[in-house]
Amino acid sequence: MSYGRDTSHALGMGDDVSNESLANLLKEERRFAPPADLAANANVTAAAYEQAAADRLGFWAAQARRLTWATEPTETLDWSNPPFAKWFADGKLNVAYNCVDRHVENGLGDRVAIHFEGEPGDTRAITYAELQREVSRAANALTELGVAAGDRVAIYLPMIPEAVIAMLACARLGAPHSVVFGGFSADALATRINDADARVVITADGGYRRGKPSALKPAVDEALTKPGTENVRSVLVVRRTGQEDVAWTEGRDVWWHDIVGRQSDTHTPEAFDAEHPLFILYTSGTTGKPKGILHTTGGYLTQVAYTHHAVFDLKPETDVYWCTADVGWVTGHSYITYGPLANGATEVLYEGTPDSPHQGRWWEIVQKYGVTILYTAPTAIRACMKWGDDIPAKYDLSSLRVLGSVGEPINPEAWMWYRKHIGADQAPIVDTWWQTETGGMMLSPLPGVTETKPGSAQRPLPGIAATVVDDEAREVPDGGGGYLVLTEPWPSMLRTIWGDDQRYLDTYWSRFEGKYFAGDGAKKDEDGDIWLLGRVDDVMLVSGHNISTTEVESALVSHPKVAEAAVVGATDPQTTQSICAFVILRGSAAEDEGLVEELRAHVGKQLGPIAKPKRVLPVAELPKTRSGKIMRRLLRDVAENRDLGDVSTLTDSGVMDLIQAKLPSAASED
Ligand code: ATP
């Protein structure tokens, strides 16, 4: 098993610490009913839960009919060789046809698919008809480069339309893509090229990042000097920044505008088996070495299309949808490329950072395009909180009607801020729990049905079977805590870890017989709603009590002087572990002895004395993955004076030097 430490004794989380804290977090009984008009016109009503409960496979078979199949499937699930699932196995379809061509055939060619907003302010509106031509040209170009069904293509691009076009062109040819986040180093890229044995790399000269062009091609050139990348025969380069000094390897490198530009803009898509591989994507590496997750076609597209329709209540004729994720992580795959386009949505694609050139950029974009549905991550919401309420207040955000969150547990404080300052105290928030491995959303409120609670992902979606179990795999009663597990296969589940079936079995299916172990701690409240408590690897054991990092972090963030917090358990001779908190202060808060005491006392008051951090360290930045998740395992390494583990997916390794430099003085405080 790939856990950082022994978790066998962890997570009897129904104990007093957690219950008290939950009661505290819910002390105002904050619950929000869906707006009446949204509920009255919702795409999905409470009946969906009943239908799916009565006939789960029938429910998914019905959802599969959202897609256009070249051969309709007659089988739904083949679970004869668990945990290797086959969904809709005798069906055939083309994913790109479903995301693009069929909308044009249905008379929607003039609808905008993508409103692209470049960081420098350049824009491009791409209709479905243009998208069809672009994807066809790109597919023809890849064919000219020798890409055939089954060949792997690495995509290493900024957030520009060509990223989506490249993914769809690969899907059209049945060539699985492996998108590598554009901010990763040459080493990280090389490892992924090697692991997937990619034949072609699609990249760009560079992208814009914080007001400046930032080169990408040099990292590809460097990656391709490393062992294991020899099978890459072509590098397709999009000209984005127009940097003049692009190094060129003749015979290998080709400009996108040359080769794609001269192709025919028609291409006949071929239908592939529903279990044909669609993509490999590496997890974000929060808990250890990234895993190459394999997704296939029919079941994946069914679930991402259904959940995008249900959870965002998407009305494709009128909504303008915006997911701020990068295409380099799974949210960008499922909820920028495949789900929204399968549903014929109009969406915004933004290249840059939220604070370029100013901290109101996102809200300016919402106002400009009349965005109605916004999907983002808690880390971004906390950053906006830190920048101040006055910034979003300058923009007209009244178009927003549904807000989504993904990536980490959302602190109740951040949830309330999001609702109040972005959603005008009106728009429902859907807190969606899922993973690279699950492919699509698994737990979430439904905006027209669920009475939402700040900080809870609440219930499995219709057709999804999830629960919380204890160490012995027994389902915990309402009010109890333990491990989140998925008890039935689902259409967009990973099929394996690329090239490593054994690791697939060990990581997900060996902890609890017949159940998928997600690696996350969770608890059920008195209504049976599920609250995510962070990774089980991160749960702290203090004097016999299991304490969740999420709860202590949320308590810290609820203090007016704290913008962000990361909490870890460090080995302690007296108490097994002691709680060590790293906090980012809000702009004006001063760092002094008094503040540290104040924060410790605040947590003690919120959660009980046992949850008081032993150490509180104000820091300027926290170590985060490229997808914005806090990497607690690195903080644990620092707190325990160990060498850092895998840092390949860390945004900025300088952050760790700064934190390490702070630690000794803080340690001497107690
Ligand atoms: P690795 O598996 O390599 O350690 P990772 O788990 O961070 O990386 P992802 O698949 O991107 O990689 O993240 C999935 C995880 O993110 C979930 O297991 C969960 O811990 C967390 N997560 C995602 N959405 C939510 C949410 N809405 N609430 C709580 N946690 C969430």
Ligand code: MG
């Ligand atoms: Mg994970």
